[in-house]
Amino acid sequence: MGKRYDLVIIGAGPGGYIAAKKAAKAGMSVVIIDKGEVGGTCMNRGCIPTKALIHASTLYREMTECEKFGLYAERVGFDLQKIFEYKDLSASKMREELKKEFSELGIRFVKGTATIQSDRRVRVIFDAKETEYLEGENILIATGAKAKKVDIPGMDLPGVMTSEELLTSDASQYESLLILGGGVIGIELATVFNALGTKVTIVEIADRMLPNMDLEFSEALEEILRNRGIRICKESILEKIEKKAENGKDGLSCHFVYQGETQEEKVDAVLVSVGRSADTEHLFDPDVQIRLSGGKVVVDDFYMTSMPGVYAIGDVIGGIQLAHVASAQATYVVERMNQMRPSVIIEMVPSCLFTSISIVPSCLYTDPEIASVGITEEEARKKVIMLRCGKYVMDVNGQSIISREERGFITLLFASDRDVLLGAQMMCPRATDMIGEMATAIANGLTSTQLMYAMRAHPTFNEAISCAVENSREDRPRW
DSSP states (O other), X not given: OOEEEEEEEEOOSHHHHHHHHHHHHTTOOEEEEESSOTTHHHHHHSHHHHHHHHHHHHHHHHHHTGGGGTOOOTTOOOOHHHHHHHHHHHHXXXXXXXXXXXXXXXXXXXXXXXXXXXXXXXEEEOTTSOEEEEEEEEEEEOOOEEEOOOOSTTTTSTTEEEHHHHHHSOOOOOSEXXXXXXXXXXXXXXXXXXXXXXXXXXXXXXXXXXXXXXXXXXXXXXXXXXXXXXXXXXXXXXXXXXXXXXXXXXXXXXXXXXXXXXXXXXXXXXXXXXXXXEOOTTOBOTTOOOOEETTEEOOOTTSBOSSTTEEEOGGGXXXXXXXXXXXXXXXXXXXXXTTOOOOOOSEEOOTTXXXXXXXXXXXXXXXXXXXXXXXXXXXXXXXXXXXXXXXXEGGGOHHHHHHTOSOOXXXXXXXXXXXXXXXXXXXXXXXXXXXXXXXXXXXXXXXXXHHHHSOOOSSOSTTHHHHHHHHHTTSOOBO
16 A cells, blocks of 8 residues: 555646645645656746747847947857756746745655556656555646657757757757747747857748748748748758768758758758657556547546546647646646636637637747737638727837837737627737736627726837727628
């Protein structure tokens, strides 16, 4: 018999650690297990390190371009090693704060490989090969996902990395970098290395960047990236990577099809950013009959797996793979375990529709930032939903003029008959902060009239929301 807990959590990322804190505050005894450091991929090899690099590289680019504000900075430079140390320090500080919270709440953290057994015990194997067995009244799987690799020649060569490998490697200054994949992670890291002087090429198989985002925003971002010197090859397929030395320096030769022709590009490194797959490695004993589909754990509407008392949330179940989605699912599951009224929702059916829409904000931390929530015009057309569209171009926004922003706009979508907000897309500074107001408005069924009641300070980027709302009232309904 192992030690018994009210809740055994496998995975200490945003889903796992939020569940642990919520459960402990509800009076449950909790143990949380992870193969790596507390905080999971997001805190250690994903969101936090990436955003730290974006912040540092954006500051550097702004310093090199400060002449437009009448400022001059001679011999502006950077120390990549110190930038990476700053990245690591940011993650370390968050880990320490989380460990402190665990200690205060009486949550036990165990570092080891966890495997669920058929008797619903969890076997934990430590690095020293020691074994411990834990029993849980409830078990929560929050193991997340791992970066995918594609099956083409050369993927195992030195210098070919996933984002997790790049973010945990030693600092390296690349003169040239090819990024396979034009999704969020690929684009964010493209902007980082481009700002630090690296020649960047993005190879994307789809016909546009950010395939899951509104076309207008995808095209606008692409124009900005091209203007900054990033080469973008859409509808392209990477065929092979070869090791190639040139001028006494090791490098990689990438062969890909672009515009109907096979091209070769020599680079220092390749970043593979083609999505993520559920991490279920070593998670189940062979005789455990938990249902999987396409490698993902299958759950019901209450996030319970096919094994009673065993739940799963976050990237391991597929769906929208975002840290705040995993956290919301964690909150929902723990509240149900304790017969509490759920305090979070991830999607809803507005009063004017017969279909559900997501209220999960999606954010891209480029410069300018991009954020969206709810339905897009493309989705509305597919679902035959009549809309009124409000748009505001940020060129005449006071704060945009002051900060000399390149380009930006806000689009708000309202139901034409009930005036309810159904979607919002933003490309502007602070968009990732501003989108929260729009998510709240959609979740509460607010109308354009109600959104106009609130005053927004001047001069701010946020006041552009009022302008977009006003514009929507001038628009004629459209399909």
